[in-house]
Amino acid sequence: MPPVSTTSSTGSAWPYPVRYDRETEAEFDVLVVGGGVAGCHAAINAARDGARVAVLDKGAVIRSGSGGAGVDHWHGAVGNPCCDITPEEFARVVDTYPYGITNEYGNGITCYIMARESYETLLDLESMGARIRDTGDEFAGSEFRDEGTKLLFAYDYTGRHTLRVFGWEFKPALHRELKRLGVTIFDRVMATSLLSEGGERGARVVGATAVNVRTGEFYVFRAKATVLATAQPLRLWVFSTELQGFAAIHDDPNCAGDGCAMAWDAGGELALMEKSGPHPGGFRYTAYGSGNSHNTWYACNVVDATGKEIPWVDRDGRLLTSHAERHRPAPGQKYFLYGGRLAYEFRGPSLAPDLPERIARGEFTLPLYADLPGMxxxxxxxxxxxxxxxxxxxxxxxxxxxxxxxxxxxKDLLQAPVMAPDAYGPRPWWAGQSARQWRESAFLVDGGGVHFDWDLRTSLEGLYAAGVQLAGGADHSASACTGRYAGRKAAEYARTARAPSVARAQIDKEKTRVYAPVNRSEGMGWKELQAGLCRVMQDYCGEYRSENTLRLGLEWLDGIRRGELAGACARNPHELMRTLECGVRLTVGETMMHASLARRASSEALGFKRIDYPEMDPPEWDKLLTVRRDGPAVRTRDLPWDYWRQAPYAGSSAENYAAHSGRGDGAGRVAGSAARTGAEG
Amino acid sequence: MADAHLVNNPLTPNRAIQFDADLCTQCNACVEVCRCDVLAPSPGPGEPPVLVYPDECWFCGCCVAHCPSPGAIRMEHPLCQQVGWKRKETGEQFRLGMADPPPAYVRPPVGGWGPPSKGR
Known part of the structure; x- marks a missing residue:
């Protein structure tokens, strides 16, 4: 059937009851905002600890979230019986990254929690009915299968720390478990603000307001503890929905950064917001839908147009002559990891890194192909x-x-995208090439977020965070593990917390803000707003930044907030959601500009270039910065990047985990929180 | 003689999801699973759900996977996203969306498709 006309200004009747005038109030011990992978694990674990729990999601929890549509491999499963890597050994990877921010394993806290709980989390998923083993014996006798446990290993068949999993089943299994435990699920409900005790910014968080994206109904959720588990901010430099036809690697439009914006408005500290690009995005192909040998396709044979095989080498450039060697550590290496920017110690095999030059001089003929039949x-x-x-x-x-x-x-060779020779370099090209200024990336897992401590608590009392909401990010497995941990900690806090008391004035002010776009019949629509915001980000918070342009950018954003956004118009609850997301992206853009102003030095590791401070990574700037809102002022704070092992914490992750995780012996519990120490500037 | 109409340009892309009205049972499972809420429920008997916001589709395919009526809904990559392949033995070229495609590859994934809401 033909698509309906979406350009008509009148259109058909809205298919759901419209209830802008209805307000529902509810109280829970733990409120989880965002029902993706992290949020589901948080809700389940809080409920298991006896808390009354609700989870909200803009989509439908059964499949929502970045990991909702599946996952093929599970990182950090060092606890599995076939792996002899200790959590401490695994978490050392963090120390090999500048600023302790890895691509997939988070920071020192996130990574250690994953190393401790990753395999246990998989067993938990198995108990919920999801498959984590080759129970059908399709791979009996394969080199990557353990015959005793039927576990299937990915990438490193010696290290055996990453498992191939049946992740398509994970989200429905989590959804069933939420229902079994009696967690209240609010599908199609978007949180719009955090409620602060007494309505005071910076005070304890006591719940959230929300709006139903189908009916427009308003909700007031009072909660003793709140867990933020929304997506990281994405599509801030390029949003245009029409351009997505040119870019299957566009991000889920729901990923506006709701949690970051809400935490900021509530006075919470954000970290690493200046680490906002550049990343490849835009103009690319369907993820893993063209010939390549990365991630899901590791370590596929790749051949050129004449059938000549592209060689594989180990970390020292030694030619690998068999496929089996692509899955084994180098001589003298205990194990390798799979991911970007790895230190030599953890680096694994790859396609010949000089492939770009060899293509340029005609040794290999384009296009390249993934040669599955040759495997x-x-x-x-x-x-x-x-x-x-x-x-x-x-x-x-x-x-x-x-x-x-x-x-x-x-039988078939899947063609790789035809790109400039230099695009076939070491960086994975599983989806083709992107334009440089198109900074968005799907699966961007290491950007900014809320600052947090060893309790996965934010700088605000009563507010916890998990998954990619955490500054420094997390992949699927780390999101699941931090979700479990944050759920336990939130439930623990809720057991002794006083009743949540919300301020009516804060709620009424928020309702006025939320419904303004549906209470007018004329004004700018959300798409033009998004495009305008993106232009501001491209121009003033682009690849190169400076004091002047960042300040001008903040003026632009402020002008849009007071002008076009304040006068925006939405014609139904769905458009209302998208319009509210414009406000979210605007706020997130401001936090990125504030954080970028605070870091007066360029940094290779952060992908951060200040024209007015061109020196890369000067030692005095080897530190983490946080930003927070304090009335009209913005406060910044310096922290050691490895704050997680500095006073008041113990020096080792094992001790801190034992003291804070709720799983250790409880001895030596360290008082205070490093997230609340440090020099404020 | 063909007719002519004054109409606005359609959004691009706009064919992300295609329904077969004869196979659709109007259960709206696709509407309920969609993270981006791009579909409106079936307007009435015999009418499949309506793709209202094609340009907000994330191309995750969950609507197809959760459909209990095989073939009632399918997803289609935009033309500029369609890739090609070559048969290793013969050198024949194929691509997604070609007019005369080769026979389908029918082997289910490891572990099978499973029931709707669990598999395809």
Whole structure:
């Protein structure tokens, strides 16, 4: 059937009852904002600890969130019986990254929690009915399978710290468990603000306001503890929905950064907001839908147009002559990790890093192809039949659509995108090439977020955080693990916390703000607003930043907030959600500009360039910065980047975990919080 | 003679999801699972859900996976997202969306498709 006209200004009747005038109040011990991977694990663990729990999501919890559509591999599962890496050994990877911010494993706290709880979290998912093993024995006898446990390993078959999993089943399993435990699920409900005790910014967080994105109904949630588990801010430099046809790697439009904006408005501290690019995005192809040998496709044979195989090498450039060697550590190396920017110690095999030059001088002929037929049956099946069918946005968009179109992994070479030679460098090119100024990235996992301590508590009492909400981010496994941890900590706090008391004046002010766009019949629509905000970010918070341009950018954003955004118009609850997200992205843009102004030095590690401070990573700026709102002022604070092992914390993660996780012996509990120490500037 | 109409330009992309009205049972499972709420529920008997916001589609395919009626809904990559492949033995070129496609590859994924809401 043809698409309906969406350009008509009148349109048909809204298909849901419209209830802008209805307000529902409810009270819970723990309120979880965001029902993705982290939020579900948080809600489940808080409920298991006896808390009355609710979880809110703009989408539908059964499939919402960045990991909702599946996951193919599970990081940091060092607790599995086939792995002899200790959590301490694994978490050392953080020390090899500048600023302790890894690509996939979070910071020192996130990474250690993952190393301790990753495999246990998988067993938990298995108890909920999700598969984590090759119970069908499809891979019996394969090099990457353990015959005793039937676990399947990814990447490093010696280290065995990463598992191939049936992650398509994870989110529905979590959803069933939430229902079984009696967690109240609010699908299609967007949180709009955090409620502060007495309505005072910076005070204890006692719940949230929210709006239903189908009916427009308003909610007031009082909660003893709140867990923020929303997505990281994305699509801030390029939003245009029409351009997404040119960029299948566009991000979920829901990922506005709601949690960051709400925490900021409530007076919470944000960290690493200046680490906001550049990342490849835009103009690319369907994720894992073209020929490559990265991540889900690791370590696929790649051939050129004449059938010549692209060589693989180890970390020392030694030519690997068998496929098996692509899954083994180098001589003398205990294990390797898979991910970007790894230190030599953890670096694994790769396609020849000089491939760009060899293409440029004609040694290899474009296009390149993924050569699945040239692989052993079990390796081919593990990539196309297992991982592609389990990874998010791949089961239907790639496995199903490609299969129905006649792509046969046993016979066909899947073409890689045709790109400039330098694009075939060490950086994974599983989705093709992007334009430089298009900074957005899907699966950007290491950007800014809320600052947090060893309790996964934010700088605000009563407010916890998990997953990519945490500054420094987390991948799927780390999101699940930090979700569990934050759920336990929130429930623990709620057990002794006083009743949440909300301020009516704060609620009324928020209602006026929320409904303004539906209470007028004329004004700018959300799409033009998004495009305008993105232009401000491109121009004033782009690849190169400076005092002048950042200050001008803040003026632009302020002008849009007081002008076009204040006069915006929404014609239904869905448009209201998108319009509210404009406010979120505007706020997040401001926090990025404030954080960028605070860091008066360029940094290679943060991908951060100040034209007025061109020196890269001067030693006096080797520190973490936080920003927070204090009335009209913005306060910044310096912290050691490894604040997690500085006073008042113990020097080792094992001690801090034992003291804070609620799982240790409880001895030596350290009072206070490093998130509340340090020099304020 | 063909007709002519004055109409606004459609959004691009706008064919992210295609329904087969004969197979759709109007259960609205696709509407309920969509994270971006791009679909409006079936307006009435015999009418599939309506793709209201095609340009907000994330192309995750969950609507297809949760559909209990095989073939009632399918997702389609925009033309500029369609990729090609080559048969190794023969050198024949194929692509997504081609007019005369090769026979479908019918092997289910490891562990099978599973029931709707669990598999395809």
């Amino acid at each position: 052993a049956e079990d390796e081919r099946r593990a990539i196309f039949g297992l991982m592609l069918a389990q990874e998010g946005k791949c089961r239907i968009p790639v496995y199903d659509v490609y299969s129905q179109a006649g792509f046969d992994p046993d």
